[in-house]
Amino acid sequence: xxxxxxxxxxxxxxxxxxxxxxxxxxxxxxxxxxxxxxxxxxxxxxxxxxxxxxxxxxxxxxxxxxxxxxxxxxxxxxxxxxxxxxxxxxxxxxxxxxxxxxxxxxxxxxxxxxxxxxxxxxxxxxxxxxxxxxxxxxxxxxxxxxxxxxxxxxxxxxxxxxxxxxxxxxxxxxxxxxxxxxxxxxxxxxxxxxxxxxxxxxxxxxxxxxxxxxxxxxxxxxxxxxxxxxxxxxxxxxxxxxxxxxxxxxxxxxxxxxxxxxxxxxxxxxxxxxxxxxxxxxxxxxxxxxxxxxxxxxxxxxxxxxxxxxxxxxxxxxxxxxxxxxxxxxxxxxxxxxxxxxxxxxxxxxx
Numbered sequence: 001x002x003x004x005x006x007x008x009x010x011x012x013x014x015x016x017x018x019x020x021x022x023x024x025x026x027x028x029x030x031x032x033x034x035x036x037x038x039x040x041x042x043x044x045x046x047x048x049x050x051x052x053x054x055x056x057x058x059x060x061x062x063x064x065x066x067x068x069x070x071x072x073x074x075x076x077x078x079x080x081x082x083x084x085x086x087x088x089x090x091x092x093x094x095x096x097x098x099x100x101x102x103x104x105x106x107x108x109x110x111x112x113x114x115x116x117x118x119x120x121x122x123x124x125x126x127x128x129x130x131x132x133x134x135x136x137x138x139x140x141x142x143x144x145x146x147x148x149x150x151x152x153x154x155x156x157x158x159x160x161x162x163x164x165x166x167x168x169x170x171x172x173x174x175x176x177x178x179x180x181x182x183x184x185x186x187x188x189x190x191x192x193x194x195x196x197x198x199x200x201x202x203x204x205x206x207x208x209x210x211x212x213x214x215x216x217x218x219x220x221x222x223x224x225x226x227x228x229x230x231x232x233x234x235x236x237x238x239x240x241x242x243x244x245x246x247x248x249x250x251x252x253x254x255x256x257x258x259x260x261x262x263x264x265x266x267x268x269x270x271x272x273x274x275x276x277x278x279x280x281x282x283x284x285x286x287x288x289x290x291x292x293x294x295x296x297x298x299x300x301x302x303x304x305x306x307x308x309x310x311x312x313x314x315x316x317x318x319x320x321x322x323x324x325x326x327x328x329x330x331x332x333x334x335x336x337x338x339x340x341x342x343x344x345x346x347x348x349x350x351x
Contacts, residue, residue, distance in 0.1 A: 007275030008059055009283040016290040017328060018052030020297050021045060024323045027301065028311045035243050041316040047235040047253050054255050054264040057198045058205025064142055065149040065206035081139050086347040088132040091295050095126035128298055138202050145203065155207045162200030165192045171258040174251055208268050215273050227266025234259030292335030292349035293328060300330040
C-alpha cells in the first residue's frame with residue numbers, strides 16, 4: 001500500500017488559510033492610514049499570505065510529478081482538466097449572477113445575456129478564478145514535465161534556469177543599480193516564455209518532496225532564518241516604499257519576488273520536516289475540502305462585508321485572523337454541504 005505523505009495535508013490546510021488571508025488583508029488595506037501600526041500589520045499579513053498560491057502549486061507538483069504517480073492521457077484530459085473546466089465556468093456563472101445583482105444591472109434578458117452569460121463565456125468575472133486555467137495549463141504539459149521528473153540533475157538544471165530568469169533577475173530589475181539598462185535590454189531580448197509562470201513552483205514542489213531528504217539540525221536553523229529574513233526584508237521594503245510613494249506598494253509582495261520564493265521553500269521544507277512523522281486525521285479531513293473553500297471564499301468575504309465584519313472593526317492584528325477564520329469556516333460548511341450532492345461534488349467542489 002502506498003504510504004501517505006501526511007505533511008502535504010498540513011501544508012494544504014495552511015495554504016488554504018493563507019490564500020483566504022491574502023484576500024482578507026487586501027480587502028480594506030487602502031482604508032488604513034499609511035505608516036500607521038494597523039497598516040504595518042495589514043501589510044505584513046498580506047505579504048505573508050501571498051505565499052499561499054505558490055504552496056498550492058508546489059503541493060500539486062509534489063503529488064502529480066512523483067514517478068510513482070501514473071496517469072493516462074485520457075484520464076488527465078477527461079477527468080482532471082474537465083473538472084477544472086466545469087468548476088471554472090460553474091463558479092464564474094455563480095459570481096457573475098451575484099455581480100449582476102450587486103451592480104444593479106437588472107434582470108432583463110438583454111442585461112442577463114450580456115452581464116452574466118456573455119461575461120461567463122468570455123471568462124470574465126471574479127478575481128480569484130484565474131487559478132483554475134493556470135492549473136489546467138500545468139496539467140496539459142504534465143506528460144512533458146514527468147519525462148524528466150525522475151532525473152535529479154535535469155530537475156536541478158530546470159530550477160536553476162527558473163530561479164535566475166523568473167525570480168532573481170526580475171526582482172533585481174525592480175530596483176536601480178549600475179548597468180540596469182544593459183541587463184534589462186538583454187533580458188527582454190531572450191524569449192523565456194517556456195519556463196515562466198508557476199511551472200517552476202510545480203517542478204520545485206516535486207523536487208523538494210522527492211529529492212530532498214531528512215534535514216539536519218543546522219539545515220533546519222539555516223532554512224528557518226533564510227525564510228524569516230526573506231519575509232521581513234520583503235515586508236519592510238513594501239512598507240517603506242508605500243510611505244515613499246504615498247500609496248500601497250507591492251514591489252516585493254509578489255510570488256515571483258525572490259523573498260517570497262525563498263519563504264515558500266522554507267515553509268514547504270519545515271512543514272515537511274515536522275509534519276510527516278505521524279498522521280494528522282483532522283488535517284487530512286479538512287484538506288479534502290480546501291479546493292471548495294478556495295472557490296467559495298470570495299462569496300463569504302462579500303457576506304461578511306455586508307454585515308460590517310471587515311478588517312476595520314478591530315485593530316488589524318486581531319480583525320484579520322478573525323475574519324479569515326470566519327470566512328474559512330463558512331466556506332468549509334458550504335463546501336461540505338455541496339459535497340453531498342454527487343454531480344456537484346465531482347464537477348464543482350472537488351479535485
